[in-house]
Amino acid sequence: WTGRERDAVLADTAPHHVVGTDGRAATADGGARTPGLFLLPTTSGSTGVPTVLARDRRSWRIGFDILGALPGPVLVPGPPSSTLYLFGALHALHHGLGLVTRGRLDPTDLPDGGSVHLVPAQLSALLDERERRPGGPAPRVVVCGGAHVAPGMRERVARLLPGTTLLEYYGSAEHSLIATRRDDGPLRPVEDVHLTVRDDVLWVDSPQSVHGRFIRGALLPAGPGPTTVGDRAELTDDGGLTVLGRAATTISSGGTLVAAEEVEQVLRGVAGVGDVVVAGTPHASLGMVVTAVVEARDGVPDRRALRAAARAGLSPA
Template sequence: MLPALISRVTCDDVASDGAELRRRAHGAARALAGVRRVAVDEPDPVHRLCWLLGAELAGAAALVVDPDWSRRDEVLADAAPEVVVSGAPEPGDPVARRGDERTWFYLPTTSGSSGAPKVLVRSRRSWSESFRALDVPLGPDDAVLVPGPLSSSLFLFGAVHALHGGASLRLLRRWSARAAAAACRDATVVHVVPAMLAALLSVWEREPEPRPRLRLVVCGGAAVGAELEARLHRVLPECELLEYYGAAELSLVAVRRGEPRLRPVVEVDVRDESGASLPPEVPGALWARSELVCDGHLRGGVLVPAAPGWRGVGDRAVRHEDGTVTVLGRAGSVIGTGGHLVAAEEVEAVLRAVGGVLDVVVAGTPHRRLGALVTAVLEVDPGSPPTRARLRDATRRLEPAKRPRRWLVLPELPRTPAGKPARAEVARLLRDGALDAEVPA
């Protein structure tokens, strides 16, 4: 994974020389000689990257620890690292790369947005093949901004992909919409989740100058939605969007660039509850088969192998006649209300496009007669919060059953360490009646 040349890496406003980073990666590899699993417990993003690249050289699988993990002890117990490293690795002379393409390279965790995270096992091959499947050519003239934590596989993937493409890499110690917007003035590519894109657009709408030089926004983690994409093109007409769907267990599954729907880059199938394939345009469970998937997960340091062949993670989707797919979201995020099934992600995609909405979770408030009320829990821009009338107007394109009946607001949504909204925590707050602040009319 360590490229022959590393361009400059900048964290906030501090630049690091690529040659020095390579020497530190080799030094990390020397320090990890003979180690099979390592936990990187270092907050500095550049040092994290050096340890990860050094572990890969040494043939060790790395777990990148997040200081905000609420279940840190459980995660470490499952990963069972032989060593825990921190600080800046000492520079060292070049070492030979150990292992082959089947060697374990990385121990990502599932997001934990709906429950306890799992420690997964990824091989070198699963990542290198994912680079090819994403198909984003980069060069020395590109500057790639990765504004999220490297403990998230989504952002770590973007960082390592940038290094392999020969681009310069820009990192942030902590996500900040204003800091990321400023960094985009000199970046050509940025990796974000939809909530980050919405927050960036809010900054650029208020402060249109100086204009970012972005040519490409790479967006994963959730559906972008037509409204948010249209908003991007209004603000940055010459910037292209690449949306992708994947999961920590499956890696990359489908990509959308210049067309209205996601196109699979691996084998996919949509099935009913019995496991039978469904015809086009009928929603069901999404399954994938590829060489990009994880090898399994660790429990108490022991590998629980993934079943061979087709795999699913509980996401629902529709396969279309032209081979494209529409991902409807996790089965657990489907809300049953008055006999209708509402996909939370579909409603969230509409609301995330509204100016002043930084992020949103749509969930069900328990209701004796309807089963649940569709409820929007929003994090809004305090400088320009949207009104309830404006939000309701945005949802008029949805079927009546999908339109939220309650509109609540939080100063900040609860989040997973990867930065995604913690759905399970929002659902708990609604069940307990702990949310009562309403969006102003």
């Protein structure tokens, strides 16, 4: 966090005590407490400062049981300041599994026959390493969250890690687990989560939802019923879910609306791609042209492979 972000979070949470990383504690003029809350996750706000949410233990325990026990030991290669890695670590402890934590992913740390929690960029790095050096330890389950896993990456998992189950989940800080997918199956809502789509926007009614948000030391409760984080989505006739990204990341190019996240998902599946950011850049006739900035791993990815993936996985726009 920047100083501005930290000050904003402390103003909204109004804590009784602040303990710095240097071990020094300061007493603050804390506001009213709400019993039962154990975690205040933050999300990026549209004003440029984090939004402080309020979660109780029960809401996460529901998710622990929905995800179920995994083969142990479980590797969590990321900082617990991220709720994705914190969830993975507490999930393992909840089910009595052996837990290994690391600050970053090292393929030599992979638990042979166990499980690992990853984000798609880490999964891509793992698959690149497996292509360069076949063999070595392989987890029985890869749990992947934080962003959509492109079909091309799922194909690489099946090819390079044939004995590994890919368990992908879609969720949010506000709703925790919303839907899961195993290997190449459809993305489906988890138990007791009810989804509706209104004007192409996904609304979620879930017992895992946060209690509300903190503003200036006071809890602003979330109202009853479904809420949304603004994700665009489609529901299939058989109950499957397709997430299309946030409306705010839509690029208007030549009269066609292009979801930036859909382009990112396709290009992330190309070997050698560390990560991708897609945005619109000005164009004389199209208004905006869809532009991908590719972070390379081990040199520049093959441009022909990038273009082939785009042609195969995306519309001409």
